Amino acid sequence: MRGLRALCALAGAALLLSACAFESQTYVDVPPAITRPTMPIPPAPASSTTSQVSYPPGLFPYFFPTTIAATPVAAAALPKPVAAPRDPQGPEPRNDLGVIEIPKIGLKATMLEGIRLTTLDRGPGHWPGTAMPGNAGNVVVAGHRTSHSKPFRHIDALAPGDEVIFTMPYGRYVYHVINTEIVTPDRLDITNQTSAKTATLFACHPPGSTSQRIVVHLILGG
Secondary structure, three states: HHHHHHHHHHHHHHHHOOOOOOOOOOOOOOOOOOOOOOOOOOOOOOOOOEEEEEEOOOOOOOOOEEEOOOOOHHHHHHOOOOOOOOOOOOOOOOOOEEEEEHHHHHHEEEEEEEEOOHHHHHEEEEOOOOOOOOOEEEEEEOOOOOOOOOOOOOOOHHOOEEEEEEEEOOOEEEEEEEEEEOOOOOHHHHHOOOOOEEEEEEEOOOOOOEEEEEEEEEEEEE
């Protein structure tokens, strides 16, 4: 049993390490990261009953609602994230999904499918099996902070209400930041799916280190 638990822990750590396992270990002189209060995304309901997603007053700018209706979705119908690849450095065919834009930090990049380094070295990668932009569930996207094009270099500057825009072949979807948190690499719950239309961006933290993860939570609409 102890051997099995150790194996599970090792596999779990590999999930979040794959996004930045080989980024530079040299720290960059940057302003301190902005850490927002931790506010877990509500879990998916066990039935298809419509639910409300509520957040504390004052978290959003005055023009952004604090309660957003979740689309009725049965828990069994929610997307199912695939397991992390056994070999995060293995080859992965290029598959362009759309474009991700974050006006606050001047980012506009192609979003690719995959979380292996082969993909993340090209740009932000969508975690296979998680929701696609515009659909119910949690859209999970990883990116580098200090290597290659460094698409997520400044995601620590994002604040509640800031926009993250996904332009897909089937439509354009504007998500807004809910909060940012700093977590340990074993926090695999950031890929959990939701009945609401949410999204999660994550990368290694602090820049140049793999000791933690910076996680930005978003929700569609506003």
